[in-house]
Amino acid sequence: MRSEPAAGAHRFCAHAWRSGGLALSLQYHDAARYLFILLIFAGLMSTGWFGIPLLPRYFVESGTDIVAGLFTLFSALGTVWGVMAYREFTKSSSAIVEARLAARRLDPMIGEFEYKSYNPVTKEYEEGFAPSGPVDFWDKETHVPPWMDKGKYWHILLSLQHPGREITLHVVRDRDLSFSSGRRNAAITQRERLSEDYRRYRYIVKVPQWLVMNTERVRFAEMDVESEELSALIADVNMKIVAATNEVAGWERLRVRFPWRFMTFAIYLNKSLPLRIVYRQVIRNFPGAKERKVDQTNADLANVPDDELVAAMMELAQAKGIQPARIDRLYALTRFLKNAYTRMGLGEGASEYHNFHHSLEVSYMAMQMLPAWFKGQVFGPKDYEVMLVAGLLHDYDPAQPLASEPGKVKGPVVTRTIEELKKTRIIDAYFTMSTEELGNYFREYGTGTPVASEFSTTHPEYVKSDWAPVESVMVEALIWRTDFPFFKLKNAQDKFAGLLAELGGKGAQTEKIKLMSEVLWLADLAVTYMGSDPVRAWDRVTNLYDELYLPRLEAVSRTDAFFSDFADLELFRELLAQKTFPDVFRQRWNLIYQFFHEGNPSTPLNRTIETARRMYLKVNIEVGMRRGEMLQAMAADNWSEYFVGIGRDQGEVLKAKSRLAALDPQNASAFWGDVQKLVPAIMDRSIDNFLIVMPERDSPVGSEEGRMLLQAMFVTLARKLRDGGAVKILTDMEEKSAQFEALLEVAGEAGLVREARKGKDYFPEGWDDSEFKDGKRQVLTLVPKAVPANA
Numbered sequence: 001m002r003s004e005p006a007a008g009a010h011r012f013c014a015h016a017w018r019s020g021g022l023a024l025s026l027q028y029h030d031a032a033r034y035l036f037i038l039l040i041f042a043g044l045m046s047t048g049w050f051g052i053p054l055l056p057r058y059f060v061e062s063g064t065d066i067v068a069g070l071f072t073l074f075s076a077l078g079t080v081w082g083v084m085a086y087r088e089f090t091k092s093s094s095a096i097v098e099a100r101l102a103a104r105r106l107d108p109m110i111g112e113f114e115y116k117s118y119n120p121v122t123k124e125y126e127e128g129f130a131p132s133g134p135v136d137f138w139d140k141e142t143h144v145p146p147w148m149d150k151g152k153y154w155h156i157l158l159s160l161q162h163p164g165r166e167i168t169l170h171v172v173r174d175r176d177l178s179f180s181s182g183r184r185n186a187a188i189t190q191r192e193r194l195s196e197d198y199r200r201y202r203y204i205v206k207v208p209q210w211l212v213m214n215t216e217r218v219r220f221a222e223m224d225v226e227s228e229e230l231s232a233l234i235a236d237v238n239m240k241i242v243a244a245t246n247e248v249a250g251w252e253r254l255r256v257r258f259p260w261r262f263m264t265f266a267i268y269l270n271k272s273l274p275l276r277i278v279y280r281q282v283i284r285n286f287p288g289a290k291e292r293k294v295d296q297t298n299a300d301l302a303n304v305p306d307d308e309l310v311a312a313m314m315e316l317a318q319a320k321g322i323q324p325a326r327i328d329r330l331y332a333l334t335r336f337l338k339n340a341y342t343r344m345g346l347g348e349g350a351s352e353y354h355n356f357h358h359s360l361e362v363s364y365m366a367m368q369m370l371p372a373w374f375k376g377q378v379f380g381p382k383d384y385e386v387m388l389v390a391g392l393l394h395d396y397d398p399a400q401p402l403a404s405e406p407g408k409v410k411g412p413v414v415t416r417t418i419e420e421l422k423k424t425r426i427i428d429a430y431f432t433m434s435t436e437e438l439g440n441y442f443r444e445y446g447t448g449t450p451v452a453s454e455f456s457t458t459h460p461e462y463v464k465s466d467w468a469p470v471e472s473v474m475v476e477a478l479i480w481r482t483d484f485p486f487f488k489l490k491n492a493q494d495k496f497a498g499l500l501a502e503l504g505g506k507g508a509q510t511e512k513i514k515l516m517s518e519v520l521w522l523a524d525l526a527v528t529y530m531g532s533d534p535v536r537a538w539d540r541v542t543n544l545y546d547e548l549y550l551p552r553l554e555a556v557s558r559t560d561a562f563f564s565d566f567a568d569l570e571l572f573r574e575l576l577a578q579k580t581f582p583d584v585f586r587q588r589w590n591l592i593y594q595f596f597h598e599g600n601p602s603t604p605l606n607r608t609i610e611t612a613r614r615m616y617l618k619v620n621i622e623v624g625m626r627r628g629e630m631l632q633a634m635a636a637d638n639w640s641e642y643f644v645g646i647g648r649d650q651g652e653v654l655k656a657k658s659r660l661a662a663l664d665p666q667n668a669s670a671f672w673g674d675v676q677k678l679v680p681a682i683m684d685r686s687i688d689n690f691l692i693v694m695p696e697r698d699s700p701v702g703s704e705e706g707r708m709l710l711q712a713m714f715v716t717l718a719r720k721l722r723d724g725g726a727v728k729i730l731t732d733m734e735e736k737s738a739q740f741e742a743l744l745e746v747a748g749e750a751g752l753v754r755e756a757r758k759g760k761d762y763f764p765e766g767w768d769d770s771e772f773k774d775g776k777r778q779v780l781t782l783v784p785k786a787v788p789a790n791a
Contacts, residue, residue, distance in 0.1 A: 021190035021204075022264060024251045025183040029093045032268055036082040036089070043079030047072055085272035092247050092271075096186045099244030100179075102237045103210035106220065107147065110210045111174040115145050118665035120615035123640070128172035128206070132615070143661045146219070149351050152212040152241070155303065159249035160205055162257050166194070170206045177208060187248045189255040203256050211245055213237065216351060231345035238349030239342070242305070290315045298368075298582045301361060301531030306348050309360045310334050316367050317388060321381035328435045330388065333426075334360075335455040336442045337392060344398060353528075354395050354411045361531055363391030366523035370516070371580045377512045386471055387516050389430060390478035393421060394524065414483040414492065418476060424458040427472040432465050470506055473499055474513055481517035482524045518571060525566050530585040605644070605671050605678060609686055612642035616667065618688035620762065621646060623675055623717075628656025630693070633764040635660070635668035641688075643668040646675055676709075680716050687720045691762055694731045694743075695771035701742040710743075714750030718784045727752060727782040730763045732772035743780070752782040 051072035054065065103110050116125040119132050131142050144150055148171065157169045177185045187207050194200040215234050223230060254267050297304050297312035304312070313334075314327055322330075341347045341356035348356070366387050372379055397412035398420060421427055429441045444457040477499035483492035496517070504510045566572050576586055612619045618641040622631050625645030635643045645668070647653045653672040660668045671678065700706030717727050727747075733740040744754060761779045769777075 021188045021206075022255050022259075022261065023177075023183060023185040023189075024187040024248060025185050026093050026096065027183045028268070029089050032272070033086055033089045033093075036086040036272065039082035040079055040086065043075050043077075043082055046075035047079060050075060081272070088271055095240070095243040095247045099237075099240040100174075100208070100210050102233075102240045103213050106215070106233050106237050107213065110147060110213055111179075111208055113145065113147055113173070113209060115171075120642075120665060120667070127176055128170045130168060130170045143666060147209065147214055148212050149214040149216075151351050152245070156207060156211065156245060156249050158303075159245075160253050160256055162253070165256050166202045167256060168202060168204050170204055171209055171212055172206050174208055177206060179208060186244075187252050189252050189259075191259060201259075203259070205252050205256070207248060207252075211241060211248060213241060214351070215241075215345075215349075217345060228343065231343055234345035234350070235342040235347045238345075239347060242349040290319075294319075297364070298584050301364070301527075306338060306357055306360065309357070309364065310338075313360065313364045313367070313388075316364065317384065320367060320372075320384040322385050322388075323381065325435060326381070326385055329430060329438055330385070332435065332438050332442060332455065333389065333392060333430060336458075337396065339455050340396070340398060344400065352411075354400075358527075359392055359395050361527045362394065362520070362524045363388050365527040365530065365585075366391050366520045368582055368585065369523055369575050369578075370519045371578050374575075374578075375515060377509075377515055379512070379516070382471075383512070383516060386474050387478065387520055389427065389471075390475045390482075390520055391523070393417070393426065393475065394479045394482045394520070396420065414480060417479060418495075421476070421479075423460065425460040425463045426458060427475050428465065428468055429458070429460075429463050431469045431471045432463065437462070470503065470508055473503055473506075474508070474516075477503065477513060478517045478520050481521050484525075486521065519575065522566055522569075522572055522575065526572075526589065530589050605646075605673075606681070606683055608644065608669055609682065612644075613686065616640060616642040618642070619644065619686070620689040620691060621679075621682075621687055622691045622693075623679065623713075624648070624692060625653070625656065625670060626693070627652050628659050628670060630764065630767065631656065631668055631670065632659045632663065633767075634691070634762050635663055637764065638762065639665055639667055641667065645670040646673060646678055648672075648674055676713070679713070679720065682720050684719050685722050688722055688725050689762065690717050690721070690725075690727045692727065692729045693763075693769065694729050694733075695769065696731065696733045696737075696739060696773065697771065699731075699733065699739050699743065701739055701746060707742070707746050711746050711750045714747055714752055714782075718751050721784060725783070726755060726759065728762060729780040729782070730767070730769075731778060731780060732769075732776040733778075734776070735778070747782050751785050753785050755781040755783045 050068045117130045190204045191201045346355040395412040397417045441459050441462045442455045444453040480496045500510050622645045625647035631645040653670050656670040700710045
C-alpha cells in the first residue's frame with residue numbers, strides 16, 4: 001500500500017515533467033546574462049554610492065562607517081559575481097551556437113536530416129535516431145545514418161551515465177528541439193515510467209544531429225573546395241563540437257542526477273558562482289594537484305582533451321627529471337604539432353585513428369611504461385626526452401591527406417614522416433637551438449601583416465649546424481622501429497639496424513636505445529587498449545581498419561591475431577608487472593584482452609536474447625546458420641519476432657551481419673561460435689523456436705557417433721524451449737525413408753515428438769537450397785513430450 005507522502009512526491013514529480021521535459025534553453029541563458037548585466041551595473045553604482053564617501057570621511061573624521069563599508073564590500077562582490085557569471089553564460093551559449101554554425105558550413109543539411117527509428121516495444125517509428133535493438137550498440141548490425149559518428153554518440157552517452165539511472169540518447173532534428181525559435185533548446189531531458197512502480201524511470205536525453213556529426217573527409221570529397229580549406233573546415237568543426245558537447249553533456253548530466261524542476265534554478269546558480277569558478281583555477285596549485293592531474297589522466301586517457309593531456313604529460317616529464325628549460329622546448333614542439341594536425345583535419349575531436357591525440361597518448365604511455373631502471377639499464381631525463389620527442393613525431397606526416405587515394409592506406413607512412421623530418425630538420429632544431437631560437441624557427445612572418453603567426457611553420461635554414469646530433473639519430477631510429485608491421489618490413493628493419501650501427505660508432509649505448517625503441521613500439525601498439533574501455537577501444541580499432549582499408553568485420557579476429565605479435569612477449573609482460581606502472585592501465589589491459597581474445601560469446605548472446613524478450617513477441621534461433629540469406633528472409637517476413645543465427649564459419653557469419661544490417665526493423669543478429677558450446681550456455685526456457693536446415697546428404701543419423709551428438713543437441717534444445725516452443729527442421733528427406741525414421745527415433749530418445757498440427761513454418765516459401773534434392777522439402781516440427789499430470 002502506497003503511503004500519502006510517497007504519492008504526493010510522485011504527483012509533484014509528474015507535474016514537474018508534464019511540460020515535455022527539462023531543456024537546456026539558450027533563451028534562459030540570455031535571460032541569465034541580462035540579469036547579471038543588471039547586477040554588474042547595480043553593483044558598480046552601489047559600490048560608488050557607498051564607497052566613495054568612505055575615503056574622505058576616513059581621512060577627515062578619522063572614523064569609519066561600518067554599515068557603509070559592508071554595503072560597499074558586498075556591492076563590489078556582487079559586481080565581480082555579475083562579471084564572472086556573464087562570462088560563463090556567454091561562453092556556454094557561444095560554444096553551442098558556434099558549433100552549429102561551423103557544422104552547417106561544412107554540411108548545410110545537418111540538423112535537418114529526416115530519420116526515424118523503429119521502436120519494437122511500441123511497434124512504431126519514432127523521430128530521430130535511437131538504438132533500440134537488442135544487439136550491442138557497436139555491433140555491425142546496429143545501423144546508424146551516414147551523417148552520424150558512433151564515437152561521438154558514445155562519448156556523450158558515457159558522459160551522461162549515473163548509477164541507478166537508465167539513460168537513452170536520442171539524436172533529433174533542430175526543429176524537434178525548437179532550436180531556432182521559442183526557447184531555443186539545445187537539448188531536452190525527458191522522463192518516462194518503466195513500470196507501475198513510480199520509482200523506476202527511463203531518462204531520455206535529446207540532442208541535435210550536429211553534436212554527433214560524422215566529419216570524415218570521405219563524406220565531403222565532392223565539395224568544391226581546396227584540400228587545405230577542407231581540412232581547416234573539418235578541424236574547426238571538430239574543435240567546436242568538442243566544446244559544445246562538453247557544455248551540453250555537463251548540463252544534462254546534472255538534469256539526470258537531480259531530476260526535479262526546482263533544481264534548474266540551483267544548476268544555474270551553481271554555474272554562476274564566482275567561488276566555484278575561482279576554485280577550479282586555485283585547486284590546480286594545491287599540494288598534490290600534479291599527482292591528481294596525472295591520476296585523472298590515467299583514468300580517462302582516451303577522452304582527455306588535448307591541452308589537458310599535454311599538461312599532464314609535462315607534469316610526468318618533470319617527475320622523470322626533465323628540466324624546466326627542456327619542458328619549454330617540449331611545449332613549443334607540441335604547440336607546433338597541434339597546429340599542424342589541426343590544419344590536416346586531425347586535431348581535437350577528429351575521428352580518424354592517427355590524430356594528434358593518438359601521438360600524445362603514445363608519448364604519455366611510453367613514459368609510463370619505462371621505469372628508471374630496467375634490465376640492467378638506467379634511464380635518465382635525456383632518455384625520456386628523446387623517447388618523448390620520438391613519440392610526438394612518429395606519426396607526423398603532413399602529406400597524408402593529399403596522398404590518400406581510394407583503396408589505399410590513408411594513414412601516416414613512416415617513410416614520408418622521415419622525409420618530412422629531414423627536409424624541415426625539426427629534430428635537429430629541437431636539440432641544437434635554445435627555447436627562444438626554437439620559437440623563431442616555428443614562427444611564420446606574413447607578407448601582408450606585421451603580426452607573426454606563432455608555431456605555424458618551420459625554417460630549416462635557421463638550423464646552424466650541418467650535422468645531426470646523436471639525439472636526432474636516436475629519435476630517427478625510434479621512429480623507424482614503430483613502423484607497422486615492423487617484422488614484415490625489410491626496409492624498416494634495415495634502416496633501424498643501420499642507425500643502431502651508426503650510433504654504436506658514435507659511442508652510444510645501443511642496447512639501451514634498442515630497449516627504448518621496443519618500449520615506444522609497444523606503447524604505440526597497446527595504448528588504444530590501455531587507454532579505453534572495451535567499447536571505446538572497439539570504436540578506435542574500427543577507425544584504424546578504415547584507415548588501413550581493411551574490412552571492419554574482421555576487426556575482432558585480426559585484433560586477436562594482432563595481440564599475438566606483442567601480448568605474449570616477455571618484455572611486454574615485465575613492463576606491465578613493474579610497480580611503477582599505473583594499475584589502472586594494467587587492469588584495463590586485462591579487461592580489453594579478455595574482450596578481444598578470450599571473450600565468451602555466450603555473454604552478448606544471452607544479453608541479446610534477454611533484451612529481445614522484452615521487445616518482440618518471440619525469439620527464434622537458427623542453429624548452424626550458413627550464409628544468412630534464409631535468416632534475413634525469415635526476419636523480413638516476421639517483423640514482430642526476433643531471430644538469432646549461430647554459425648561456425650566466421651567469414652559467413654560476418655557476411656550475414658552485413659546483410660542483417662539492411663533489415664528494417666533490425667530484428668535479427670548473427671553470432672559466431674560452435675553450436676555445441678554456445679547453445680548449452682543459453683538460458684533455459686528462453687527460446688520460442690529452434691530452426692535447423694538438415695539436408696539428407698549431411699544428416700548426422702548415418703553414423704552412431706552422429707546419432708549420439710544429435711541426441712545430445714536435441715536434449716539441450718528441449719531444455720531451452722519455452723512453453724509452446726518447438727524445434728523445426730527443414731529437410732529434403734522423404735517421409736518414410738530410413739534416415740527420416742532414424743531422425744524421429746533420435747528425437748524420441750531425446751524427449752521430442754513430432755507435432756501433428758502443421759503450425760507456422762518460418763522457413764521461406766519455395767526456398768531453393770543448393771544442398772537439397774530437386775523439388776524435395778518438408779518441415780518437421782518437434783515438441784517436448786507432454787509430462788503426465790501424475791508424474
